[in-house]
Amino acid sequence: MDTFGNRVAILVSGGIDSTVLLYRLINEGYEVTPVYINYGQNSQCGELSAIKSIMDSCLFEKLVEIDFPEARKLGKGSLVGEYPSEVGKTEHWFQAEFFPNRNMILISLAAAYCYKIGISTIAIGVVGKQSYSDTTKAFIEAMNAALSISLGNFSIIAPYVEKSRTIVVKDAVKYNVPVEKTFSCNSVGDRHCNYCISCFERERVIKRVHLLRKKR
Numbered sequence: 001m002d003t004f005g006n007r008v009a010i011l012v013s014g015g016i017d018s019t020v021l022l023y024r025l026i027n028e029g030y031e032v033t034p035v036y037i038n039y040g041q042n043s044q045c046g047e048l049s050a051i052k053s054i055m056d057s058c059l060f061e062k063l064v065e066i067d068f069p070e071a072r073k074l075g076k077g078s079l080v081g082e083y084p085s086e087v088g089k090t091e092h093w094f095q096a097e098f099f100p101n102r103n104m105i106l107i108s109l110a111a112a113y114c115y116k117i118g119i120s121t122i123a124i125g126v127v128g129k130q131s132y133s134d135t136t137k138a139f140i141e142a143m144n145a146a147l148s149i150s151l152g153n154f155s156i157i158a159p160y161v162e163k164s165r166t167i168v169v170k171d172a173v174k175y176n177v178p179v180e181k182t183f184s185c186n187s188v189g190d191r192h193c194n195y196c197i198s199c200f201e202r203e204r205v206i207k208r209v210h211l212l213r214k215k216r
Contacts, residue, residue, distance in 0.1 A: 010123040014050030015184040017125035023175040040072025050183035075099040097186040103134040123157040
């Protein structure tokens with residue numbers, strides 16, 4: 001496995017959280033391998049376009065792409081085209097967008113690839129307390145334990161888990177992250193629907209980042 005101690009694979013989605021974490025890891029001196037997984041999500045086109053634009057900004061030459069579109073058959077919710085007919089409250093949006101075990105699938109696939117190339121650490125940009133059940137600290141710790149059993153000495157870096165998004169905003173400013181290049185929509189593929197919770201959170205973070213930059 002990793003004999004250098006600073007190699008890490010990061011699951012990237014093109015969204016703000018994983019992008020800020022990418023910049024943070026680079027600035028902390030890690031040797032970073034970005035990994036993108038196509039699990040059949042509607043948003044693949046917008047995500048990939050954003051990731052490639054972001055990687056140009058980071059001067060990355062290679063993105064590891066893992067194609068597993070058949071996973072779409074396992075999922076449900078707006079990410080696979082099952083749009084809610086009427087959604088009003090935030091918690092209803094979380095239910096409508098929830099792809100069961102998505103992070104378990106993504107982390108497991110990335111971990112298998114990491115084992116193959118000798119990397120023993122995965123980073124994932126899960127954020128906040130009011131989110132999905134597979135973005136919690138308990139979930140990350142359980143996945144970490146399972147991977148350590150199956151693959152040996154393995155670890156998951158998730159510095160924003162169950163933390164306020166204020167930390168992400170501050171890191172975006174600190175590391176000069178191009179948040180405008182990100183893509184976060186759980187409903188459509190090549191544009192923002194400006195209706196789902198992902199679009200709402202992205203716009204709110206961008207406004208906060210711009211405001212904080214003006215105050216510097």
